[in-house]
Amino acid sequence: MNLLEKLDAAAAARKALLPDGVGAFGIPIEEVYSATEARIGDRRVLLLGTNNYLGLTFAPECISAAHAAIDREGTGTTGSRMANGSYHGHRALEKEFAEFYHCTSGIVFTTGYQANLGTISGLVGSGDTVLIDSDSHASIYDGCILSGADIVRFKHNDVADLEKRLRRLGDRVETTLVIAEGIYSMLGDQAPLADIVRLKKAYQFTLLLDEAHSLGVLGETGQGLVEKTGLLDEVDFITGTFSKSLCSIGGYCVSNHPQLEQLRYVSHPYIFTASPSPATIASTRAALELLRKGGHLRKQLWDNCTQLYEKLKQSGYVVGPDPGPVIAAILDTPQQALLLWRNLLEHNIYVNLILPPAAPEGKSLVRCSVNAAHTPEQMSYVGDVFSKLRSLVN
Amino acid sequence: MTDSKYDEIMQLLCDRLSSLTNTHIEITPETNLISQLSIDSIKLLNLIMEVEDAFDISIPINALADVQTVRELVDLIYKIKTTA
Numbered sequence: 001m002n003l004l005e006k007l008d009a010a011a012a013a014r015k016a017l018l019p020d021g022v023g024a025f026g027i028p029i030e031e032v033y034s035a036t037e038a039r040i041g042d043r044r045v046l047l048l049g050t051n052n053y054l055g056l057t058f059a060p061e062c063i064s065a066a067h068a069a070i071d072r073e074g075t076g077t078t079g080s081r082m083a084n085g086s087y088h089g090h091r092a093l094e095k096e097f098a099e100f101y102h103c104t105s106g107i108v109f110t111t112g113y114q115a116n117l118g119t120i121s122g123l124v125g126s127g128d129t130v131l132i133d134s135d136s137h138a139s140i141y142d143g144c145i146l147s148g149a150d151i152v153r154f155k156h157n158d159v160a161d162l163e164k165r166l167r168r169l170g171d172r173v174e175t176t177l178v179i180a181e182g183i184y185s186m187l188g189d190q191a192p193l194a195d196i197v198r199l200k201k202a203y204q205f206t207l208l209l210d211e212a213h214s215l216g217v218l219g220e221t222g223q224g225l226v227e228k229t230g231l232l233d234e235v236d237f238i239t240g241t242f243s244k245s246l247c248s249i250g251g252y253c254v255s256n257h258p259q260l261e262q263l264r265y266v267s268h269p270y271i272f273t274a275s276p277s278p279a280t281i282a283s284t285r286a287a288l289e290l291l292r293k294g295g296h297l298r299k300q301l302w303d304n305c306t307q308l309y310e311k312l313k314q315s316g317y318v319v320g321p322d323p324g325p326v327i328a329a330i331l332d333t334p335q336q337a338l339l340l341w342r343n344l345l346e347h348n349i350y351v352n353l354i355l356p357p358a359a360p361e362g363k364s365l366v367r368c369s370v371n372a373a374h375t376p377e378q379m380s381y382v383g384d385v386f387s388k389l390r391s392l393v394n
Numbered sequence: 395m396t397d398s399k400y401d402e403i404m405q406l407l408c409d410r411l412s413s414l415t416n417t418h419i420e421i422t423p424e425t426n427l428i429s430q431l432s433i434d435s436i437k438l439l440n441l442i443m444e445v446e447d448a449f450d451i452s453i454p455i456n457a458l459a460d461v462q463t464v465r466e467l468v469d470l471i472y473k474i475k476t477t478a
């Protein structure tokens with residue numbers, strides 16, 4: 001089989017799963033009306049498949065900051081921080097992130113994906129070990145692969161399993177990086193951070209937490225799981241993304257270890273890529289400010305999350321263990337998930353379809369992402385439609 | 395390299411692979427995990443966790459890059475187990 005034939009074979013496998021070419025992946029969104037509504041084909045749909053957790057995609061503060069930055073500094077930086085310079089906005093945002101987490105250092109990356117790639121591959125290398133949750137995001141897996149370190153997985157959110165694997169590492173724990181996520185994007189569950197920190201004290205590994213889905217969502221000021229659990233000082237490195245609650249593009253890493261600064265000189269995903277555009281940085285700075293003061297948005301978000309999570313559970317769906325902005329209905333087969341996904345779209349509700357092997361344990365998911373801008377009426381409608389469709393997928 | 399440990403690893407792997415894949419293909423040391431057994435990457439990674447527990451060892455998943463056949467997997471596990 002040549003290279004192109006291999007791609008054909010992969011395409012055939014995908015088509016076998018989605019027989020009549022349903023565009024479940026990469027569905028065309030023709031027009032976006034608001035943080036909660038858009039047009040798909042000729043349907044006006046409710047958006048429940050975005051990561052717009054605080055509903056800030058159209059926040060006037062962010063839009064005007066982005067406009068002003070374009071007027072002032074142009075559309076792009078046309079190069080990397082190292083070769084082409086750091087704009088005032090890049091440095092200011094790094095300072096603001098460090099301050100937000102009460103940390104001494106912060107680095108901004110061009111995407112959240114690169115934040116994980118750049119941080120992990122900057123921290124560990126050949127001969128070191130990374131111990132990662134089996135449900136880790138692809139950016140964590142790819143960062144580990146790029147680093148050349150030995151990669152060992154522990155069972156998802158299973159602290160006893162993590163400890164067993166730490167014990168096996170023996171002296172190698174000293175050069176081991178353990179990685180977990182604040183909220184896992186598949187089932188919406190949270191890492192058992194207190195237990196992981198207990199192990200950190202006993203075994204003395206380095207700990208990285210990816211707050212991609214928990215930034216803005218957990219904790220009084222929205223720092224994420226570190227704030228909710230009061231364990232900010234115990235986590236060595238925190239990464240995250242601007243692409244979800246901050247509604248732009250980019251990523252960050254913050255730490256109290258001064259060695260974080262060294263990543264700017266060794267980390268290829270930081271160095272060999274263009275820096276975020278002025279508009280991106282400006283809207284992110286405005287959004288970070290809204291996020292920090294966004295207690296009322298978090299309350300609205302959590303009211304919505306609890307309402308939909310409970311409704312799905314009551315209607316007999318198997319859902320993830322924790323309520324939160326990611327609410328997944330777990331189905332046994334891809335056919336059931338596809339049927340549910342398609343019927344939701346018929347009812348003008350857009351959610352995410354996740355099939356094996358992307359979904360954990362061979363299951364399939366119909367995943368909703370709730371946001372602060374959804375109204376209680378929209379949430380009731382979605383809950384009622386799910387409830388009505390339950391018998392269809394049984 | 396056919397001591398009893400090696401045979402034990404081979405036996406355990408063949409058993410686990412046949413229950414994982416549900417195929418009627420006879421599993422031999424030369425069976426290719428991906429092209430013949432269609433083991434997807436996640437299944438393989440989960441199998442590795444089971445093997446780690448069965449033999450109380452750490453198998454870095456990056457070491458799997460060089461593994462195609464059942465024998466190569468057994469060789470890798472044997473090497474780790476005997477140098478641990």
Ligand SMILES: Cc1ncc(COP(=O)(O)O)c(C=O)c1O
Binds near residue numbers: 116139213243249251
């Ligand atoms: C857990 C996690 N980490 C990192 C990323 C990457 O973020 P970005 O979209 O900014 O590349 C994502 C989202 O895609 C994610 O879910």
